């Protein structure tokens with residue numbers, strides 16, 4: 001049997017990937033769930049009193065005090081003293097998440113040339129950066145290069161490491177099994193398990209566009225009820241957050257939109273990396289945009305970019321409509337994408353959908369810029385270890 005077929009266990013794990021814990025759970029999981037509720041509140045909204053935590057989480061004061069004591073002994077939260085500015089009665093003591101007390105290792109493998117790495121704290125501040133060129137290494141050799149980079153980053157951190165997050169190309173299961181990443185010659189590669197054994201740390205591996213979507217939500221203001229993060233590079237991929245969860249799909253390939261054939265006559269199109277012709281990637285990837293605008297004056301460039309934006313808008317229209325997206329965040333070279341191109345894409349989607357679907361739709365560049373995948377890799381660790389996003 002092909003292990004790529006999703007099992008019930010896979011399915012249960014994907015359901016467990018909801019961004020925000022919000023529903024009642026079985027008693028045996030209650031403590032971990034309640035711990036996440038408290039951590040989520042402190043992560044999102046900053047220091048709170050125990051009474052406020054009880055109120056917003058719906059937990060009892062006793063349960064909250066007990067959880068906070070546990071988190072204090074783990075070193076994750078600390079007492080910050082009385083709430084400033086309280087005038088009447090005994091001021092409540094605030095507790096806060098110690099975002100600078102822990103580090104995570106974030107790894108981005110977005111192409112087959114360079115692996116980017118960073119040491120980050122829980123607030124998303126990058127403290128160290130280090131890259132490693134793959135120099136043609138593929139398969140297990142590429143995994144070895146990533147493990148080595150992780151070791152070097154861990155050595156450069158002066159804090160306890162909470163875990164390692166990896167954003168990588170390809171179709172990846174929630175357990176961090178890379179089903180398929182052809183350019184790196186990874187097939188059925190248990191990346192998370194391999195790295196966890198080597199590093200002796202919790203490791204989370206997710207598709208790079210999916211990681212970027214999580215990063216844009218966790219460390220910026222992206223909506224998690226209907227958001228697509230579109231990564232435009234040599235390839236084209238998307239990570240989608242729907243109803244507070246990462247959309248994975250039947251075989252974990254949700255968001256793989258680059259190889260949809262969009263040309264009316266594909267035989268006239270360029271040969272794509274997937275072996276077919278006329279894919280969206282070949283008419284909308286960065287190489288195509290550069291080719292379409294090469295040597296043009298400013299006005300002609302604007303026209304060419306607007307035409308590309310219309311092609312993108314046409315391709316995204318059914319996706320926006322089917323999923324009722326409210327935000328599309330785009331990551332890639334801003335000089336090509338920002339302005340006429342994204343304006344034309346939005347206009348095209350609005351022209352082709354019901355107003356109720358697209359009147360509030362917003363399309364803009366990702367807030368986190370070039371670090372969106374690294375930030376997403378860190379978000380994987382925060383989500384996996386603390387249940388926060």
Ligand SMILES: [Zn+2]
Nearest residue numbers: 259272274279
């Ligand atoms: Zn293709």
